[in-house]
Amino acid sequence: MLDSVDAAIVRELQNDARISNKDLASKVNLAPSTCLERVRSLKARGVLRGFHADVDLGSLGRPLLAFIAVRIRPHTREVVDPFIAYTLKLPETVALSHVAGPDDFLVQVAVRDAAHLQRLLLDGFTSRREVAHLQTHLIFSHVHKWATEPYGPYGLE
Amino acid sequence: MLDSVDAAIVRELQNDARISNKDLASKVNLAPSTCLERVRSLKARGVLRGFHADVDLGSLGRPLLAFIAVRIRPHTREVVDPFIAYTLKLPETVALSHVAGPDDFLVQVAVRDAAHLQRLLLDGFTSRREVAHLQTHLIFSHVHKWATEPYGPYGLE
DNA sequence: TTCCAGCCCGAATTATATGCGGATCATGAA
């Protein structure tokens, strides 16, 4: 379990993963050496899974975001697993969720423009036999909340 | 625009935002001092927006993920803006997308369990006057692809 | 009480980050 110091470390690293160990230690009131051990422990325990740059997709030539809701038929492991592997290999794919409900997957994609999206849909999805239904949701704006508060012992909810 | 060295730097920082400047420089074949300047420039130009730890939500007591598709009525700025602000303040909210289509918003939430989700839906959403329709999609699995390849000059697509 | 595990700290040692002067190179004007 996480104690309050772990929670503080996690929060700071969610806010700024490139903070120096020294500054991090100072923010959570630990000596740098101790802080370093804490961070290592959090990584070892799988709490901290990685550190990633948040990049402006427009600068990468992919300013348009969309969700693609996909229904797969048949919804069996033999079909689902390859579909997941395939989708994750598409350069346009940003995130993939396997969900419950009428739709089976929600694929978040980043593309250059509408024409690119159209090509992706036609060539990348509807052309596949297992894809039974598609619905596209253009994304006007998207906000990711990088910091998530712990729920339970250290949350008050 | 990004040249190929910028693209390489961005890719490395997407993979590991806590890489040392020295190691990063070595990976992209630059001197550390030059690499530092490149990274600063990428931040200044808004290409690198931030660096964030990827945290295991289960460790934070929120192992259950869901999308909540929300329809708002009326869909006017006077109603939409406060709804966005409200939703982003909920501790359960992880991401919020304003989308085109029958649904107006897709809210990604992280909760402790089904009961928590139910409470969130009833007290946090359906109780609000502007919320006309809700549909919840439990997320069985979710994969985020941290690295996105540039599209255009440096992509081959 | 004694031992031990779990945490924490500070000092010393390495390693890294950063500021700067100056070299190199592509470009475009004369």
Place this chain on the structure above:
DNA sequence: TTCATGATCCGCATATAATTCGGGCTGGAA
């Protein structure tokens, strides 16, 4: 072609930071 200009890069010197390690403190078990 020649020269000025700006952009980019590098290496070195110095300031900072990361990391290791020995040891102290505390609470619980025996």
